[in-house]
Amino acid sequence: MPNLTLTQSVALAVGSTILALAALGLPPIRVAYIIGICVIGALAAPFVAAKIRVAHNAVKAVRYRRSHGRWPWEQ
Numbered sequence: 001m002p003n004l005t006l007t008q009s010v011a012l013a014v015g016s017t018i019l020a021l022a023a024l025g026l027p028p029i030r031v032a033y034i035i036g037i038c039v040i041g042a043l044a045a046p047f048v049a050a051k052i053r054v055a056h057n058a059v060k061a062v063r064y065r066r067s068h069g070r071w072p073w074e075q
Contacts, residue, residue: 014038 004012014035021031064072 017038018031018035021034022028026034061072
């Protein structure tokens with residue numbers, strides 16, 4: 001298989017998903033609904049990951065404070 005760009009890979013994945021769902025007998029509006037949910041999830045993933053990272057850093061800071069008696073940024 002030739003090297004595909006990101007856009008081509010996404011288009012291939014979406015197209016094959018549409019075909020698979022249509023082959024299962026789902027009506028086109030339901031297929032479009034499922035694809036929309038997947039696209040929104042893919043677009044939201046980086047923001048969710050960033051929020052998880054911020055929360056994790058806050059937990060680490062609190063643990064540091066409990067064990068050292070000061071915040072990590074205090075000298």
